[in-house]
Structure formats: C-alpha cells, structure tokens
Amino acid sequence: MKVGVIGAGPAGITAAYQLAKAGAQVEVFEASPHVGGMARTIELWGQRVDLGPHRFLSNDARVNRLWLEVVGRDYRMVERLTRIYYRGRYFDYPLRPVNALRNLGPLEAARCVASYARHRRPSVPADASFEDWVVARFGRRLFEIFFKTYSEKLWGIPCTELDADFAAQRIRSLSLLEAIRNALGAGRAHRTLAERFAYPDGGTGTVYERMAEAIRGRGGRVHLQRPVKRAVVEEGRARGLELPDGQRLPFDAVVSTMPLTTLVGDLPGVPPEVRQAAASLTFRNTILVYLHVDAESLFPDNWLYVHSGDLRMGRITNFRNWSPSLYGGARTTILVVEYWCFDADPIWSEAADRLIALASDEVGRTGLLRGTKVLDGHVVRLPRCYPVYRRGYRAHLDVVAQHLRTVRGLLAVGRYGAFKYNNQDHSILMGMLAAENVLGIADHDLWSVNTDYDTYQESASITETGLDPRAPA
Secondary structure: OEEEEEOOOHHHHHHHHHHHHOOOEEEEEOOOOOOOHHHOEEEEOOEEEEOOOOOEOOOOHHHHHHHHHHHOOOEEEEEOOEEEEEOOEEEEEOOOHHHHHHHHOHHHHHHHHHHHHHHOOOOOOOOOEHHHHHHHHHOHHHHHHHOHHHHHHHHOOOOOOEEOHHHHHHOOOOOHHHHHHHHOOOOOOOHHHOOEEEEEOOOOOHHHHHHHHHHHHOOOEEEOOOOOOEEEEEOOEEEEEEOOOOOEEEOOEEEEOOOHHHHHHOOOOOOHHHHHHHHOOOEEEEEEEEEEEOOOOOOOOOEEEEOOOOOOOOEEEEHHHOOHHHHOOOOOEEEEEEEEEOOOOHHHHOOHHHHHHHHHHHHHHHOOOOOOOEEEEEEEEEEEEEEOOEOOHHHHHHHHHHHHOOOEOEEEOHHHHHOOOOOHHHHHHHHHHHHHHHHOOOOOOHHHOOOOOOOOOOOOOEEOOEEOOOOOO
16 A cells, blocks of 8 residues: 655654554655654754644553654653743742732732632533633633733634634633642642653654654655645545646555645635635744743743733743753753744744844843843744634534545645644544554544544653553553
8 A cells, every 4th residue: 555645743744654564655745854843853053942842741542652652761751830921920830829819919819709700601602702711711800811812812813703612622621610629639630730741852853753764664755845736636536646846646545734725725626615615714823933042040931821911922932941852961041932923914024133133022021031141043934833713613624524524545634734723642643543544444533533532631641661551541
C-alpha cells in the first residue's frame, strides 16, 4: 500500500509513523523546512526553543504508550507554574484563594462572588456564545477580569461572537465553585490545572524528529520544503497528490493535514454549498517574537497569560524554566512573546525590528525584565494556526465533513486539517486512528475525535518511571 501524507505536524507524522511500522510505503510532504508543525523545536542563539509553550499531557493510554515508545527515557517531569498577569499583579493559576483575595482585594473579591451568585446558571442554550457560557459558570465580573480581554486578543472577535464550543471543550467541567474546591483539595483535578507534565529532552519537537527518522529507517520518505497543491480525487476516491509544478504522484490513500479550507478549495467536483461552507471557516495567525535576554533568572513561570488590556501581547513563555536540555551551559534566557492576528491586520506584515521593539517594550513595562538587557530578537510568523470558533462555525464544518466522508481514501486530520483546536495528544490520537483506517483494521469516524473526547482529562499518567499503571486502557 502506498500512502501520501500532507504535512509533518503531530497528526501527519504520527499517521506516517504508524503506517510505516505496519509495512506501508509512506511519503510525507511538508511545505516548511521542519517536521513537527506548531510543535516543532528550533535553535536560536545556541539554545533550543519551541514555538510557544507545548506541554504534552494525556490520560489516553494509547497515546501515552506511543509517546513513550518514541521518547524512551529521554524526558523529564516538569513542575508547571503558570500565572495570569493583570493590571500589574500576578494571579496564581490554578486559583489559590489567598493569592486571589490579596490581588483583588476583599471588596472586589466580594463583588466577584456576588456576581457569580447572581449570574450562575446550570446550563446555557445550544447556540450560546462563549460569553454566555463563562458568565453562567463564573459570573460577569470574573468573566470581564479573567476571560474577556485575553479571549478577544486570541480570537480577534468579541466574546459574544465566539462559540461556546471553545469553553465547552477546554474548560467544560470547571466553574468558580469547582476551582475553589480544587484549590482547597476537595475537587477532582481539572485538565487545565495539572501541575506536572512530561517534557522530552531537547524540546517537544524531538518526538516528531524521531518519528521522521523512524519512517526513513523503514524505507519511507519525508520530503521537506515540498508543498502539495492538492489531493487528486477521481470518481469519488483519492488517487494521489498533485505538486505545484503539475507533477502527479499516485497513492492508494491520502492523509491530509493541510488547512481544511485549502484542501476543499482545490478539490474537484465540490458542490457550491460545500465550497461556501469551507470559505466561511477562518483561521487566526500567530506572531512569535523571541527575545534573547542577558540574565539567567527572570521569573519562575513556564509561561504567563497576559490579561491586561493595555498590552497587546497575549502570552509570554520562559524557556529557562522548562528543561536544562534546552539551554545547556548558556547564561542567558530566551523568552517568546505571542501576538495573534488576521492576515489583514497591519501587525501581520510589520517589520521584524519593530515587532522586536514592541515585544521588548511590553515585557519591560511588566517589570519582568528587571532592568536587564535584550541582546537580540527573532520573529517567527505562523499563518492559520488557530481555527476560529465563530458562532455557527459547526454548521459550516458539518457540511464540509459530510462531503469529505463521501471521498474514499481521503482522511483529514490535525488542528489545520480537521479544523479542531487540538493539543498534541488529540493530534497524535487522530494520526493513530487515521492509520488504522487506512490499513483497514478499523473504521473510525475521525470527525468525532474532538477536544472534549472522554479521555481528555489531564493527569500525570506519565511519570518519571514511565506509564502510570492507573492510566485508563
């Protein structure tokens, strides 16, 4: 069996890895010079850094076993510390009552509790917005402090236009009451609140670099800087791939992780209503500004969420606090500052030196630099990396998914490919299931693998000694 895989991100490279192990002839086509997609690791100033904070966590034993199969013992457990920066103060995340009370002050804390009591609702309508969902779980005052500004930075649309799916998938079992119970040790740990996670030596991209090596070792091919124009579909079946120069390569099946909108836009014979539905789906871009700072110790967090409305940045990651394997003997720190935008936003085409100056200024205004010098900067632009869950998006996505189900041998997976806000574990699982479908040993509905699937409950099921025997099978 010959299988073509579009994209070498977590979903695509995992599918190729599993197929190669099963004896299929696999070719992976990646447009960039790297494997790993958004989870790749790059080298800067003699150190290794990821494209933002990319922890790996899963309670799915299948995913964990595969991850350990690839990583072996070359990982460490990282103690997570993340906080929220809001109006010059740092709030612990997850919530710790003493810290929150001290930062908000007793009067504001009382107002938040009163707002929660006033707005709390057991459920929201099926067509609710993100704002409706969060206000019902946390109250309006906490929504405005800890959700509104950050979410609108990330998505670029008002929270009233953001679908409640985003909240339901990422924080579905969390409410103010549950957060307080967790803080007091009386509740079940929520996925977003896990305090430890496994991290591979040399960066998260190591996982996918090793998968690529294993594919090559089994006779497969991983082509870098080799974009694909479109999947070739004839008589309702995927027949291969077409490259930008017009060359056609035959394959028995195609696994695609290219943006879903691009995939559908270039397929032949797509009905107008399906094209229109695909065109209604939009992605958000990320700009990563790396700052090389002349200091070994700046602040203890792995990353910080920036909720202050007077700062454009949304998140800051401190790679000095992840693993010594990233910085080795370096005496400096690399930070990455994240900005989110659409193609038409002026910041997307802003010159690199101006972006570095902006990030340096904004981080400096928080006091995190402690007067130290920014030695250098580097900019990475990531197009179409966040699928925007605009209200009504699911109806459009369902139309597209229903059409693609009719195309035999074409499987769309991953964050880009399936238009799902995946973490690494979701994309790895989708790649595994896609491989099983291609091999004919299963018939999974890949569109049903969502970010709220039942095992998406974060816990340290990988420990220092391997897979926790209590992990679900």
